[in-house]
Amino acid sequence: MVLYVGSKRYSSWSLRPYLALAQAGLDFETRVIHLDRPTTAGEIALVSPTGRVPVLHDGELRIWDSLAICEYAAELVPALWPADRAQRARARAISAEMHAGFAALRTNMTMDVIGRFPGQGHVPEALADARRIQAIWADAIAASGGPYLFGRAFTIADAMYAPVTTRFVTYGVEVDATARAYIDAITAHPAMQRWLADAALEPAKG
Ligand SMILES: N[C@@H](CCC(=O)N[C@@H](CS)C(=O)NCC(=O)O)C(=O)O
Numbered sequence: 001m002v003l004y005v006g007s008k009r010y011s012s013w014s015l016r017p018y019l020a021l022a023q024a025g026l027d028f029e030t031r032v033i034h035l036d037r038p039t040t041a042g043e044i045a046l047v048s049p050t051g052r053v054p055v056l057h058d059g060e061l062r063i064w065d066s067l068a069i070c071e072y073a074a075e076l077v078p079a080l081w082p083a084d085r086a087q088r089a090r091a092r093a094i095s096a097e098m099h100a101g102f103a104a105l106r107t108n109m110t111m112d113v114i115g116r117f118p119g120q121g122h123v124p125e126a127l128a129d130a131r132r133i134q135a136i137w138a139d140a141i142a143a144s145g146g147p148y149l150f151g152r153a154f155t156i157a158d159a160m161y162a163p164v165t166t167r168f169v170t171y172g173v174e175v176d177a178t179a180r181a182y183i184d185a186i187t188a189h190p191a192m193q194r195w196l197a198d199a200a201l202e203p204a205k206g
Contacts, residue, residue: 001021001026001027001028001029001056001057001058002028002029002030002031002056002057003017003018003021003028003029003030003031003054003055003056003057003069004031004033004044004047004048004053004054004055004056004057005018005030005031005032005033005053005054006032006033006034006035006053006054007032007034007035007036007199007202007205008032008113008195008198008199008202009111009112009113009114009199009200009202009204009205010035010036010110010111010112010205011035011053011054011111012106012110012111012163013052013053013054013066014053014054014066015111015159015162015163015195016054016066016067016070016159016160016162016163017054017056017066017069017070017073017159018030018054018191018195019154019158019159019162019189019191019192019195020069020070020073020074020080020156020159021056021069021073022190022191022194023080023154023159023189023191024073024074024076024077024079024080025077026073026076026077028056032198032202033047033053034202034203035205036205048062048064049062049064050064050065052064054066054069055069056069056072058072066099066160067095067096067099067156067160070095070156070159070160071156073156074156079153080155080156081155081156082150082151082153082155087144087150090140090150091149091150091155091156091157094136094140094149094157094160094161095156095157095160097136098160098161098164099160101129102129102132102133102164103129104123104125104126104128104129105126105129105130105133105164105167107126108121108122108123108125108126109121109126109167109170109171109173111163111166111167111170112166112170113166113170113195113196113199114199114200114202114204115170115204116169116170116172117170117171117172118171118172119171119172120171121171122171122173127173130168130173133161133164134175134176134178134179136161137149137161137178137179137182138176138178138179140157141178141182142178146178146181146182146185147181147182147185148182148185149161149182154189158186158189161186162186162189162192165182165183165186165187168183169183169187
């Protein structure tokens with residue numbers, strides 16, 4: 001399988017399926033298409049029908065969209081979702097909430113896993129998104145015991161929120177102790193560490 005991703009420094013949608021595929025232990029190669037270059041659109045058009053990344057190629061199969069790729073990985077490795085049906089439903093609900101929502105946070109605090117811009121983007125709507133996300137994390141971790149949202153195993157729900165953990169650090173969003181511990185757990189995940197190391201070698205945009 002080949003996962004085409006955007007710049008590791010900036011492409012939050014790419015990070016999510018990368019983490020899910022890595023956590024699943026699937027054999028896949030990652031190919032980076034750098035964003036915001038004159039050649040970007042042409043390079044993406046060669047591999048993705050939507051003109052966007054991520055896209056997964058598995059033989060002839062093309063799977064676009066971050067959450068669809070995560071779901072495909074979970075069909076191959078079901079442990080990417082919690083085993084319990086009710087927990088699985090909750091994990092899907094919060095994953096869908098991330099996928100479809102939090103536009104203010106995503107717009108005002110775009111992912112940059114290397115940059116540090118404390119205080120930037122702290123508009124009321126983005127901070128409201130940040131509070132809702134911390135409430136989601138607090139509820140899930142109180143029920144599961146952590147360190148991940150659904151307990152000891154990293155699931156797709158964690159992959160979906162991983163880019164938010166980096167945003168909170170980049171933009172200096174105030175977090176409670178539970179969120180701090182969760183951010184640390186995600187940052188320490190081996191696949192996240194690999195992604196961050198690669199991102200550090202990429203050029204800044206602009
Ligand atoms: N809903 C899509 C969003 C994908 C998306 O917006 N990808 C951005 C990069 S993070 C992209 O490909 N942009 C094209 C460009 O910058 O030229 C998903 O979940 O995969």
